[in-house]
Amino acid sequence: MHRQKNTGLRSWLVFVATVVVLSLVAWLGRSWIDGSLTLPRATPSNLSTASVTVGLTDAPQSLDIRTDADTDVERALLGNVYETLVSRDENNKLVAGLAKSWTVSSDGLTYDFTLQRGVRFANGHKLDSADVVWSMQQIVKNKYQGATALAGLASVANPSPTKVTLTLAKPDPTLLRALADRAGIVYDSEWNGDYATQTAGSGPFKVDGFSKGQSVTLERNDRYWGDPAGVKTVTLKYYANGDALAKAALGGEANALFTSDANAVKQLDGQSSWKVESGTSTTKVMLALNNDTNSIFSDVQARQAIRYAIDAKSIADAAGDSAGALGGPIGPLEEGYEDLSGLFPFDQVKAAQMIAYFATGSAYFGTVELVVPTEYQSIGDTVAGYLRSVGIATNLQTFDAATVVQRIKDGQYTMALTASDADAAEFGTSDNVFRYTNGTVQDAYKSAMAATNDADYQSRMKTFAKTVSQDAAADWLYSRKTFAAAGTGVSGLPKNMTDDYLPLAKLTAK
Known part of the structure; x- marks a missing residue:
């Protein structure tokens, strides 16, 4: 009789454990499906500690990409610090951004987006569909940069943490392109910092320093959800004109530069320590x-x-x-x-x-x-x-x-x-x-x-x-x-459209 009681107790404990495990598995499955669960991302231990100084002209006067209409701030921050729902590649083709995929209804009025998983802002806050909805509402309500591109937006909803649905009042075949620009930036709804001097983006870099009219220092974002940036630090250093930019490069102040001034890059011709490439x-x-x-x-x-x-x-x-x-x-x-x-x-x-x-x-x-x-x-x-x-x-x-x-x-x-x-x-x-x-x-x-x-x-x-x-x-x-010039050991520079779009995550240096 004693042995039968022990056997019955063990059976009951096995049953309870099985129920708990199955419940946990079911909860994990539901959490993964609706996006409320993200798995921790390991930080590689062999990341480069290199720093690169990039020479440019036309310095941003503010970091507030919401309100500053100048291309300068967009060039420095878009794709580096702030990310968009849709992105674009080197040839200006639309590719996945914060949304990994999307579908468009046959009447062109409904856009359904599925977000990337495990995305966090550089400050550690989680990025989900609620941030997307809030960002678009803020852009439209406050007439931030990109608001005119959302003029046809009838509604924006988030049926789950990883799903966003946009409904238009009439077709707009330029919408996806707009969502790869300022209209598609996803801001942190929980952040209350000073946008003019600080940032809270989800991109491969975060701003580590800003000197108005002189420089912007970007530091690798270790919380980034995608492939980590190829260098630890990129300093964007600004010069008065193309001649000053070329002199800085030849004098060793910068080890990469971007310009549209053909006369400036001519000064680097014949320099074995510099490689110049052109784009469109x-x-x-x-x-x-x-x-x-x-x-x-x-x-x-x-x-x-x-x-x-x-x-x-x-x-x-x-x-x-x-x-x-x-x-x-x-x-x-x-x-x-x-x-x-x-x-x-x-x-x-x-x-x-x-x-x-x-x-x-x-x-x-x-x-x-x-x-x-x-x-x-x-x-x-x-x-x-x-x-x-x-x-x-x-x-x-x-x-x-x-x-x-x-x-x-x-x-x-x-x-x-x-x-x-x-x-x-x-x-x-x-x-x-x-x-x-x-x-x-x-x-x-x-x-x-x-x-x-x-x-x-x-x-x-x-x-x-x-x-x-x-x-x-x-x-x-x-x-x-456009011209991109790399000093010895520097590679991975973008070439096309670098006068207004300058993603630097693939930049590497020896």
Whole structure:
């Protein structure tokens, strides 16, 4: 009898233990599925302790990426300190970010995102779908940078800690692209620090020091959910111009640099301790035409005559910062790109014939005020020469780049040479800085924006770009190059788009 009681007790204990284990397994399973459980991530013991100093121009004046509209702060922090729901690769293709995957409904109105697991902010706070919802609400409510890209957002919900659903009032085929930019930044809803001087992002780096107008120090984030940064510290050090940047590199102050100044990197040519590579930017060097109703370029034939009169291909071939002739408002790293450089082949005879169409010939144009930034004075001289050769009097004026941009905004120019990061949308609505209006062109843009899938969007954007180029709304000369230079032992530098997007996690140094 005693042995039977012991056997019964053991059976009962085994039963209870089994129930506990099965319950624990079930709880772990549910927690893993709904994202409330994350497993600890081991920190590799062989991480590099190297530090790299990166030379740049155009220093951020604040770390507040929510409110500061300058590209400088975005370039320093986006992809390094702050992460976005969707990300982009070296060739500007959309890839997984904080969301590892997503689906879009056939009507283009519902976007379902599945978040990465185990994500924490650099301060240790957990990042989940509630932070995504809160961040978007804050961006829209406070009109932070990126808010206009979320204007069509009807609702945002988080059915689970790893799921986010966005519902739109109407299709927006540019939404995913926007979520790879400031509209998609996920902020820490529990953090109450000073955004102007501190950060709380989830990226591979955290800010370890900030000297306004001089430097930003990035330190590896040991809590990062992805592959750890290749170096321990990156100091972004800012210089007044390209010449000062090159001198700093040659003098050993910096062991990597990024610039769009072709003359600056020429100073590194022949230096065995430096390797220079070029990439492509989304910035376009273009001749803006004042399309206002009181301007000669409100007439399409006047605009088209100018495009035939100027040898854009030769200008693109000769420019040190040219990544290739363009011909339209969409560059090779953007959706809907098509090579439109052949639409207006250089033909001054044809240009002269088109000018003769006007009753007073070239006198109809009066004196063209050509506004040019100092860095592009040689191109301005070339353009002025082409115009004069078809009888158009031209007054060339040079200013700093910021003044040229302001003159364009104020409409105080006839033609202006500018390096513009404005996308094709600038010509897609009647409310644009170039005062350009054309119903057919703007209807084509509306059609593209109504697309419910990427294939239709890209196809319609090609139609739009070709239509606006044929109408000669501007003369897009070339896509601009970016330059990345690495000193001895430094590798892993990004190449494309480094004038506005500079992810540095893959940077390594010996």
